[in-house]
Amino acid sequence: MKDLTCRMTHFALVMAFAVSATGSMLVAQTPLRTLLVGVDHRKSISLNGPWHYLVEQPPARELYDEKGNIRDNGYALNTHPNISSGPHNSEYDFSTAPTMKIPGDWNTQDPTLFHFEGVVWFQRDFQFQPTPATRTFFHVGAANYRSVVWVNGKRLCNHEGGFTPYDCDATSLLKPGNNFVVIAVDSTRHQDDIPSVNYDWFNYGGITRDVSLVTVPSEFIDDYDVHLKRGASFSAADANTVSGYVHVEGAGEGRSVTVRIPEANASTTAVTDGNGKAMFEVKVNGLQLWSPGSPKLYKVELQAGTDALTDDIGFRDIRVDGTRILLNGKAIALQGANMHAEAPIRGGRTNTDEDVKNVFSMLHQIHANFVRLAHYPHDERMVRQADREGLMVWSEIPLWQRISFSKQEVYDKAVVMLHEMIRRDRNKAAIIFWSVSNETPNNADRTRFLTALANEARHEDQTRLITSALIGPRVSEDRIMQEDPLMDALDVVGQNQYIGWYEGTAEDADRKTWILPQKPFIMSEFGAEAKFGNHGGPHDRWTEEQQVNVLQHQFAMIRKIPQMRGVTPWVLMDFRSSTRNIPKLQDGYNRKGLFSEKMEKKMSVPLVVKTYTEDPAVKPE
Template sequence: MRLRSCSKPLAAVACLVLTASAAAQQTPLRTLLVGADRRPAQSLDGDWHYLVEQPPARELYDSQGKIRDTGYALNTHPNISSGPHNSEYDFSTAPTLKVPGDWNTQDPTLLRFEGVVWYQRDFDYTPQPGQRTFLHIGAANYRSVFWVNGKRLCEHEGGFTPFDCDATALLHPGSNFVVAAVDSTRHQDDIPSLLYDFYDYGGLTRDVSLITVPTEFIDDYRVQLQHGASFAPGSAAARTVAGYVHVEGAAAGTKVNIRIPEAGVDATATTDGNGQASFQAEAKRLDLWSTTNPKLYAVQISAGADHVADQIGFRDVRVDGTRILLNGKPIALLGANMHAEAPVRGGRAYSDADMQNIVKMLHAINANFVRLCHYPHDERMTRATDAAGILAWSEIPLWQRITFSSPEVYAKAVTMLHEMIRRDQNKASVIFWSVSNETPNNADRTRFLTNLANEARHTDSTRLITSALIGPRVSEDRIVQDDPLMPALDVVGQNEYIGWYEGTAEDADRKTWVLPQKPFIMSEFGAEATPGNHGGAHDRWTEEQQVNVLQHQFAMIRRIPQMRGTTPWVLMDFRSSTRNIPKLQNGYNRKGLFSETMQPKQSVELVRKTYTENPPVKAE
């Protein structure tokens, strides 16, 4: 995959073209509608027929690995009495899967399946004159191809970000059908790569819908508190809202209106030759979003016949020495890591109920922060953190065994970064863009991630750039973190597992950390505890040992002056195909403070009490 240069911000996500090897099969370009979840839509969620294709997936790929547009994609039906033979398939009589949802937890025979599953759904459609209709896909893991009425519409690589495909030309009045092929097979040059410690949930894991917009439509907007060189509460900067609106297909001079009635903002701007309108307006009154006052404002954007309504909070985040400042005041980040795993029912998290259960667990430990690892979570999650006043770290899945020497892999990473930023750039709770987790310290990796961090900063200068590091130099009890990636980061995440993967819990008492003068977050630490398994403080896999490890970790963290945040690994037990100790793990990483059914372990009370009465990090 390569990117074609475009003129408007983040337009790379709308300008994907195929490699030369696939030039003969070019499909319409994709876009990404900011605020898609706030637009009226025709939902295609629900029951989709599905067929499983075992490797080598000959219905999806030809002998050269190119995508086929025949066979299953055509959605023909077998004629059992006469006529031409189809490819021996029939969606109409096939079983169904729920969309959104992963296939692994819906069909017991697919629990460990990694490969191609085909989806099909019929739907009715009524065209509207002067309108364009997009097929919106919240996420499909990992590679996906979509056909509408037998014609290829678009394809996408990456399992955790949304995309929108212009289906206008392929739709017709009345009955239509969509076919999707989703391939979760892992490859070395994928992001993430071959081996990772979380479950490879395949399928249409987030919402699918049809979104209809005018011919000239708002596809991108950024509405934020103005981010200048300095910030002081009560100043004009603390009341100035700024950003841009992009109107696809608009002529220069098109009028754009941005209204925030409750804040007294009614601004007008006009598009330039690229369809972009920049604006700046001082609010008459503006309560800043914070963890104690998660104020969201109704924002109305209109251009011509199109309009979008959103809920946006306004805040300022920046670094001052080793401090993290929220609205000009230093803040300590107290939270936990969380995978996009559905509490109780299991599988990929996608519903409002899933997000509320996650927020409930965060509230139970008195958290004001969550690391959404190791990939962008459902947009409902960042909407939930906005509403709950919980700060968030969002990450793309560059995890360990990435081919950092490959320009093609870097291009994929840039695309995923842009898609993550573009979707959540108006979420007040998201204060960190993370470019990676636990990557090896070598020249290729450092160059790759430094460039990516700079790309993130150039794309969105209003947030902080971070990464979770491993591998400090250890000399007896002296730990020196000198990773050459750190100069590219605003805030550094540090993963370590003293007391579990190395040494004993008490070893943490003797450790001295030597760190640069930057804000740090102890981004991973902890121990596994099988729910309900009890014993002594040094008995492996017990809730008591988990508590002991965390106690000594918190004591060690208090002695590190640069530490500004803690996120124990992990809020809730999650499924992983690499965790195969029967009776103790049963396919789950057991480092959760809660079990996968939200059963609190003893560590929940420890973390809650620690965060409430004696936090392990200070704001300054």
């Protein structure tokens, strides 16, 4: 697809240069799409609900022409055939087509589309009444993987990336009364996509998160960053300044912006510069810092002209000191699990309050204080709930194996996805790590690419730590030495390994000696597959007993690694993967979950609970 630009609010080029070990540079060439931050805290018109859909079998000639360019005729026009009025060249009709629930993936809603990867078209009629001196944006929380939006037969925007939101200015295309929107979603995988053609989770296609219309004044707050001011060191006594910025789209220099935190009796006014950004600082006496034991959130009120927005924001400091991870100046140990954005019980993508409630139920059962949201940004509901409940979060973009790390255009895509992830969630205290990748090959192109990306993340957000999950340590008999040069670019290092499942036996872990740099490490993946209800001996594969045995020896090994500050077994709950095809044992699921996909508790759960509450595998220092 050649036409990937998106007509949105304002554009900004990445200006940060990242220098690799070889001295070469990577600079993002693609304009970054601006998002509306805090959409879930604005008044909006929901377009969730039933949408008509039509399936286009490959080669998707209604969406692409022979050169791969997007077509703006055909299905996009939403015409209706009438036999008596002559020919109807594109033979379709949305008005009589079946409907599908949006948000939702097509795989679990239409049995004929369970394994379908390709183009599905969606259409919905809606009513709208424009308001003078306002702008209205079409908001999509996520659509996997490429999506194109037409409003009233005119192309509005395109977006690439299956797990981050986009907002398109639809003001000029909307009209009073009846309107319609058509969205084409293409889930086809390509080598130069992110993720690429190979990954170990299910390729759910569709409009998988909320859709809405958001109306704002002609000058409006589109982005803001409100955080505890970060100094060279942290002192609780000095944690009394909140700083950041508010960006006002459409405003020039000198526009007044007000930031209030009423509960803390704090208020300040700043003015925008020539780019519409207002930098601010405000003293806050008696500020209660956010932490897992006290997840305090403050109502923060932002106002610029006639636009006003209130968000719930927590304030905390996260940094490293040697091999320690410090939260608000105190060393912490992270205990939790990995999880995919898969809905418990019903299946499909996580995108409802009920889904989030079920996920947090399992996290609470294992006494987690930390969760790795693998391997892509999850629904915003998940992070909001983590903010409220005091669960620390690792969030990452889907750079997972087989990525074309030598290609500039792929790096450009990664930068856009990184910025979309950070921009949406930078005001959530729960997120302590931005992760740039998972299980990538150790080579010069990869290291150059990810070092640049890590530096770009720091340039964008200096209040969080940068991490990645590594594989491939050098093994010499029972000595394991991690020498990946990417570690130089990371604040905290994730280490994936599967001793006892993909290599050796569970008992082999007892003899391993890990030789690691003096940095904080997290054992970011380990575990074994077990079908719920399948029992046997501790060495019988696919049994709950073997899963327990593997985890027991893993925890014992981890306790002996002094740099370990976090532990996240793979995975919280069984999840679908098209590569898992052993009948009766997997049936299309990765079975390493502590819980089944139906939230059934496996025998490993009591072991994890005992480890996290009585005999921790990791300590703060």
